[in-house]
Ligand SMILES: NC(=O)C1=CN([C@@H]2O[C@H](COP(=O)(O)OP(=O)(O)OC[C@H]3O[C@@H](n4cnc5c(N)ncnc54)[C@H](OP(=O)(O)O)[C@@H]3O)[C@@H](O)[C@H]2O)C=CC1
């Protein structure tokens with residue numbers, strides 16, 4: 001008999017939440033039973049999102065853990081930083097499973113969260129309990145967990161591009177420089193001066209240099225994999241496109257490795273994992289080649305002149321970088337095939 005899991009989405013009126021609604025509509029073993037809003041409870045969700053007309057006829061629920069307990073088994077939280085840390089203890093106390101898409105449970109060190117997010121951190125017991133859900137690296141720990149911290153969009157693209165090489169010692173972790181680009185939906189649905197049309201269109205800008213909240217998240221994982229403290233240079237750029245992240249990474253190699261060495265290492269590391277695709281020699285991925293899908297595509301260019309390698313990794317920030325990976329985590333939590341309901345072909349062109 002197949003299990004149907006009932007899911008609630010807190011932050012269902014944001015980009016991450018609406019993407020969860022889209023993806024879960026096709027999941028064979030999940031039913032979204034509650035869409036939650038802190039500002040529009042009681043309104044039909046399709047009123048604000050006409051693309052959901054005749055797809056979802058329900059009203060938005062209030063943020064009420066007891067109500068969610070009566071309607072759901074698992075809760076996705078897709079809210080701004082500082083919200084999930086407050087709601088999660090109440091949801092866990094009701095016996096619900098939680099998948100937090102925000103950054104609130106990613107950094108194990110509370111002072112790091114305070115430094116980078118400038119907000120009050122979650123209580124240490126929940127940070128200790130939360131499993132960092134980078135599925136292809138920590139998937140084994142996700143199975144059976146009650147609280148998942150879904151990785152950030154930039155860290156997902158970046159870490160999937162770096163972990164195998166760092167783990168195998170092909171590159172010097174101290175030499176890594178990460179140059180990342182994001183589409184505007186990465187900033188969420190709220191309008192701000194920096195992301196309205198005339199600021200973004202035909203423009204290309206770097207932001208939060210050396211100040212980005214994903215720096216400690218990337219360093220936390222690289223340090224874990226390398227077995228020593230790793231610090232890195234990470235610069236983000238805003239690109240005039242809706243979806244997509246490209247992380248271009250540069251690192252010094254520890255020997256005379258070739259493109260084929262990297263391709264073979266990464267294909268072995270990700271063998272059996274459906275969502276990481278390694279490009280053939282001389283071919284590098286573009287964001288459109290993963291758009292709308294849960295894929296992360298990775299390509300390599302070794303330069304024998306400098307003895308450095310360039311690694312290019314792309315994802316759709318709203319799918320593999322948020323809602324898709326969150327569903328992949330749910331699949332792993334439930335002991336299902338990790339690709340259940342996620343085998344989308346990218347939207348191209
Ligand atoms: N956009 C992206 O590509 C990615 C985003 N993330 C992270 O996921 C989270 C959601 O991002 P995104 O969907 O883009 O953000 P949005 O700004 O689009 O949506 C956030 C939603 O949170 C709800 N919300 C705000 N305050 C509260 C509150 N106090 N209690 C409950 N709900 C609240 C709002 O809905 P309402 O007013 O209806 O309650 C809002 O629609 C963020 O932490 C973000 O950093 C992670 C990876 C990728």
Ligand SMILES: CC(=O)N[C@@H](CCC(=O)OP(=O)(O)O)C(=O)O
Nearest residue numbers: 102103152153182183186187213
């Ligand atoms: C384009 C853009 O502005 N992107 C956001 C990504 C936000 C995000 O995913 O934040 P958390 O991972 O901390 O939840 C940024 O760079 O801050």
